[in-house]
Every structure is written in structure tokens, then in C-alpha cells.
């Protein structure tokens with residue numbers, strides 16, 4: 698079984714002071730609100746309802762931490778890009794996420810979800826700029842890929858890779874769909890590799 702299939706809720710943090718201690722390698726999941734992040738986490742964990750972040754704009758935003766068995770932890774970052782939030786709330790979000798990304802020494806990899814139909818929005822690019830100095834592996838998942846025909850999927854993948862190259866941003870990129878299951882197994886495997894949880898293949902394989 699993959700580490701993420703062992704996910705169990707650990708704690709919610711509304712400020713840097715509330716983060717759980719840095720024990721073991723940690724993964725973070727990010728993406729603009731409504732991009733399909735909760736659905737992706739549920740699909741990866743093989744659970745109906747793992748992620749339960751408050752989604753109401755204007756409410757306190759928290760980072761939700763999960764234990765991944767013995768393998769490490771996962772941090773579900775609050776969705777970015779709400780158009781309607783106040784200046785004050787946005788500043789709180791910046792402190793929380795900025796504090797996490799720049800301060801979390803156990804962070805080994807960041808997964809950023811972007812809508813396959815329109816990846817690299819202004820907010821996505823802003824988030825990637827925040828990530829630039831962070832020393833962690835990166836994976837961009839192009840979510841809701843089932844909404845695109847095959848040819849479009851290939852095109853959006855190629856365009857995203859080219860745009861990242863142009864911006865000198867290093868990241869793996871993959872198509873993902875919580876609905877069809879596309880990308881689920883490959884993502885689990887990559888996350889296991891990041892966590893150092895990859896077992897050698899069994900004899901005879």
C-alpha cells in the first residue's frame with residue numbers, strides 16, 4: 698500500500714505557532730479553491746471524505762495535517778485565489794502559507810493542482826513564484842482531465858511543460874482525474890518516492 702492510503706487526520710493549524718512538530722518527511726498539497734484538491738486527496742487516499750477544510754471564503758483558513766502511517770505527513774494548504782476575500786484575510790493567508798513554505802524544514806515535496814482546462818492562471822503563477830526558493834520536489838497535477846478530450850489533454854500537458862520551461866520553473870507535470878482515476882496510481886508512486894517509502898520490487902516481478 699502507498700503511504701497516502703494510510704492518511705489519518707492529525708491537526709489543524711490557523712497560525713505558524715500551531716504547526717505540529719517537524720517529525721518525518723512531509724508533503725504539501727496546494728491549489729486554487731474549487732480546483733479539485735479535496736477530491737484528489739480523497740482519490741489518492743482511497744477515502745470518501747478525508748479532506749475537510751473549511752471552504753467558506755471569509756472563514757478562518759487552516760492548514761490540515763495528516764499522518765501517513767510511519768512514512769511521514771501531509772499538509773493540506775487552504776485554497777488560494779478567492780476573489781472575494783478581504784485584504785486582512787489575504788494577509789493572514791500569506792502569513793500562514795508563507796510561514797509554512799519558507800519555514801517547514803521537513804517539507805520534501807509540493808503538489809500543486811491546476812485545472813487542466815486553464816492551467817497557470819495568474820494566481821497559480823503567483824503561487825509558483827512563492828515556491829521558487831523552496832527546496833522541495835514539485836508536481837503539478839492537471840485536474841479534472843476527464844473534462845477534456847484526449848487530444849486536448851495532450852495539448853494542455855505540452856503547453857504547461859513549455860510554459861514552465863520558459864519561466865525556468867522545474868516541476869513534474871501530469872494529467873489527473875479523481876473521477877476516472879487517471880494519474881492516481883502514478884501520483885501515489887511518486888509521493889512514495891519523495892517520502893523514501895518506495896519498497897524494492899518483489900521477487901519475480
Ligand code: GDP
Pocket residue numbers: 728729730731732733734735736737752776840841842843844873874875876877
Ligand atoms: P477543492 O475546492 O479544490 O477542494 O475542490 P473539490 O474537490 O471540492 O472539487 C470542486 C468541484 O469539482 C466539485 O464539484 C467536484 O465534484 C468537481 N471535481 C473535482 N475533481 C473532479 C474530477 O476529477 N473530474 C470532474 N469532472 N469533476 C471534478
